[in-house]
Amino acid sequence: MIDGEAVTRINVTLDSFVEAGAVVGVSALIYEDGDEVYFGAFGMADEEAGLPMSRDTIVQIFSMTKPITGVALMQLQERGLFELDDDVAKVIPSFGNLIVATGVDDSGDFLLESPKRPMTIRDLTRHTSGLANSVDHPIVGTQLKELDPLNRDNRLADAVEKFSQLPLMFHPGEQWAYGPSVDVQAHIVERLSEMNFADYLDQNVLRPLKMNETRYVVPEMDRDRLAAVYWRDNQTGELSKKSGDEEFNAKPWPLTPGGWGLTSTIDNYMRFARTLLNEGELEGVRILKAETVQAMATNQLSNEVTERSWLPSKGQVGFGIDLAVRLQPPASNEENKGVVGEFFWDGAASTLFWVDPQNELAVVLFVQLRPFDKVGLHKAFRDAVYGS
Incomplete structure (x- = not known):
């Protein structure tokens, strides 16, 4: 060719x-x-x-x-340490308390509701997690900017903890939105492998x-x-x-x-x-x-x-x-x-x-x-x- x-x-x-x-x-x-x-x-x-x-x-x-991180993650799946449809909270407990921001009220406060289903590891690998991805987002952008999870002075564990405190942009699985999902994958690798x-x-x-x-x-x-x-x-x-x-x-x-x-x-x-x-x-x-x-x-x-x-x-x-x-x-x-x-x-x-x-x-x-x-x-x- x-x-x-x-x-x-x-x-x-x-x-x-x-x-x-x-x-x-x-x-x-x-x-x-x-x-x-x-x-x-x-x-x-x-x-x-x-x-x-x-x-x-x-x-x-x-x-x-990102694809290199995906290979690292899937090596651990091959070892039986997780399944793609596992709840992320199974590995990162703080993700068990996620909420979804659907808008803001007249006072500027978030309108919040519980996720329709848990965020899965598969959601992280295909960018359907709902994790906040831009400081310009009309609902969660300001809070994302304040928390600054991916500041280079944060460890992955710190970044993921901050993401767990942020409302999701949408219910897991409902949209494709490129963002920090692969950074969370990297921390899952850390937790499951017990290595940096x-x-x-x-x-x-x-x-x-x-x-x-x-x-x-x-x-x-x-x-x-x-x-x-x-x-x-x-x-x-x-x-x-x-x-x-x-x-x-x-x-x-x-x-x-x-x-x-x-x-x-x-x-x-x-x-x-x-x-x-x-x-x-x-x-x-x-x-x-x-x-x-x-x-x-x-x-x-x-x-x-x-x-x-x-x-x-x-x-x-x-x-x-x-x-x-x-x-x-x-x-x-x-x-x-x-x-x-x-x-x-x-x-x-x-x-x-x-x-x-x-x-x-x-x-x-x-x-x-x-x-x-x-x-x-x-x-x-x-x-x-x-x-x-």
Whole structure:
């Protein structure tokens, strides 16, 4: 599938984004049938520092941390330590007292009611938990801002305790709303494994897969390989750096999020993508059973969940366990190209990976562009990969 024509298409496409000033630097890596069939790097990882985008560039992967957390969680499910439909309160007792905010009264007080059913671990894995996800939310946003659960000075246990004090935005299972559910998953890993989440991740996922450069903290000796995050002005299209974007990864913090925070190299993350393509195994090391990976890559959203926030912008997709899952072919040429059965996710700085079992493809795209892909990079890249 990735022949000489495809390589040329991809090269021209990615280079054009750099030449147009839409991105400062971008790289891509593709494996097909177990072999590397494409790598390309264009532009700069840090223009001001004179650092080219290269194979060993380290980037902030943001929400591409989430599927890694999902793998860690499902390892414990395989050990029989929980079932997906278990009440979260079975592991985190404070979640037994959750309430739902349905509005506010004339005095500005919350209108509250008991959840129609308990929040389950499955709700956490598919973003149907109802957990408050934005300080701009018209009902619970102000209280979320005050409690600030995901402040980097909080441990995961502190963050989860604060979330348990917040009213839910909706009854569990009734809507899809992206948010902190995966950070709660990470704390479940801590409770069930009796280990710090970062240590569990390192010992049970990253180190076995030889993902030695996938880390929360980039050591000083590797800091000169860390790409800068560039912010795009939506009016002018101008790209610029913001001070402080690299602070979280410059030293250890109490918070080790499950939903974001890791850095990686493109080869490291490809090892993770290939493991999922191989249904849980890479180079003789198995970290999940095949049926577990199949469950992660199977849609978990029922048709009754009609309120799905921005998920439909990803195309004809459902949601599995910390992964989007393509259910139908693209409905129009404007939609991202993809194949039924593929599963994928992306990150706030416009990074992307997908696994296409039908074509035996694993694909990773690295870039550091915020806000998330306002330049059409993902669509153009997918068009180049799949062609006409």
